[in-house]
Amino acid sequence: MVADMTRIMHGAVAASIVVLLAGASSAAQAAPNRPGDGPAVVTTDNETPVLYDDDEGGNATGDDPAIWVGAEGTDSSLVIVTAKEGGLRVYDLDSTEVQSLPATVAPRADGAAGRYNNVDIAYGVEFGGRTVDVAVVSDRYNDQLRFFAIDPAGASAQTPLVEVTAAEQPFLFSPDREVVDEGHTAYGLAVWQTAEADYAVVTQEGATTLATARLVDVGGALGYADVSTIEMPASFPLPDGSVWTPCEEPGVGPHLEGLTVDQRTGVLYAGQEDVGLWRIALPFGSTEPELIDRVRDFGIHDAYDPETEECTPIDPADQGYGGTALEADAEGVDLYYGPGATGYLIVSSQGDDTFAVYQRQGRNALVGTFRVDGVDGADEINGSDGLAVTNRPVGDYRQGLFVTHDEPETGTGVDSERDATNFSYVGWEDIARALRLKVDTSAGNDPRFR
Structure with a gap:
């Protein structure tokens, strides 16, 4: 594995968790919505065409979306999503497909056909003598990043995305192709842009490793270098003196997937699926990571049953030390920017088909939760994985847009x-109306000027 810095965080991070569990200031202590209320309800009537994970459907299964805000008028903006073995899909603001890109063989001597897992947008990247916006994608089957230049015309372009990945890029987490094929490879992804450089932050499937990689020009194409990693905890000491390890199938650790970076503060928010929501300063090692909210069954000791391939509590009366807003898996994570340090952090609670909203500033206090119902032929949101949000007016969404994955899709006409x-x-x-949140669409919050 290419790395210039590795920090083992288990001891220091786990010690800070005991303090968090014993205190009353965590985000999980806040009351969601009004006392006694369930999740607020919002509706959608706009959904993308169905994807099918079978041979006839090109083995396309949706996972993670990103919103590209167009520079030549926000009506040209795009929603770019991963479809795993099905590649990428590109939609306009009416959810009409404008481009389908297959998961092609990676540009390397030992390249395999790709599996695109997560996507994010890097604005104003300089390479090959030009400055372009780029969709950055994690490719699980090649344990690397893939890059797609975005045409400034966006939805109006004949070919909105074109791959610009440099050849022979290093594996992110694996020493060789044999280890890549074991599957513990590049998984979750977010872009981090500073005044000096552009980075991708990447998680590893089935492990607790996080990595950053600096985006670089490689012979006029786009690649990456200076890969740095940290290990997040896999076990957690509890106030009762026991140590809790999230139950997983053998050989698999409690991995992280959903990521977003606060571009103004350099703070990474990361969802560890069976654990909760982390706040991590970038670059790694700046401060100790902090677990700011926990899934509801945090601390409940389970046993893995190899026959059913499920985890069940060892003691059915075990109450654990969980939070109130997240039902495992904690999945997609993104930020809605407000003025200054304000705004909102949104996390998909996959286990109960809801979304948790936290304050962006301070201790990231829980604001409330919501779920999404379908109207006018659209269905409700189930088991959301990835999500994306922008505060910018795009198309008919004049106060910003939220996009979420839906699985299973059960709408009209679905097989x-x-x-x-x-x-x-x-x-x-x-x-905003359902949870009494603020709206800010000012140009000062444009993603190009964070």
Whole structure:
């Protein structure tokens, strides 16, 4: 593995968790919505075409979306999503598909056909003598990053995305192709842009490793270098003196996937699926990571049953030390920017089909939760994985746009005998109204000027 810095965080991070569990200031202590209320309800009537994970559907299964805000008028903005073995799909603001890109063989001598897991946008990247916006994608089957230049015309372009990945890029987490094929490879992804350089932050499937990689010009194409890693905890000391390890199948650790970086502060927010939500300063090692909220079954000791391939509590009466807002898996994570340090952090609570909203500033206090119902032929959101949000007016979404993955898709005309997924669009004003949140669409919050 290419790395210039590795920090083992288990001891120091775990010690800080005991303090968090014993205190009353964590985000999980806040009351969601009003006392006694369940999640607020918002609606969607705009969803992308269904994707099917079978041979006929090109083995396409939706996972993670990103919103590209167009520079030549926000009506040209795009929603770019991963479809795993099905590659990428590109949609306009009416959720019409404008481009489908297959998961091609990676540009390397030992390249395999790709599996695109997560995507994020890097604005104004300089390479090959030009400055362009780029969709950055994690490729699980090649344990690397893939890069796609975005045409400034966006939805109006004949070919909105073109791959610009440099050849022979290093594996992110594996020493060789044999280890890559074991599957513990590049997984979750977020872009981190500073005044000096552009980076991708990447998680490892089935492990607790996080990595950063600096984006670089490689002979006029785009590659990466200076890969740095840290190990996040896999076990957690509890106030009762026991040590809790999230139950996973043998050989698999409690991995992280959903990521977003606060571009103004350099803070990474990361969802560890069976654990909770982390706040981590970038670059790694700046301060100790902090677990700011926990899934509901945090601390409940489970046993893995190899016959059912499920985990069940050893003691059915075990209450654990969980939070109130997140039902494992804690999945997609993104930020809605407000003025200055304000705004909101949104996390998908996959286990109960809801979304948790936290304050961006301070201790990231929990604001409330919501779920998404479908209207006018669209279906409700189930088992959301990735999500994306922007505060910028895009198309008819004049107060911002929220996009979420939906699995299984159960809408009108969907073949219930096939594995179906898609993505739904929700106007930010609907979420803001339901949870009494603020709206800010000022140009000062444009992603190009964070």
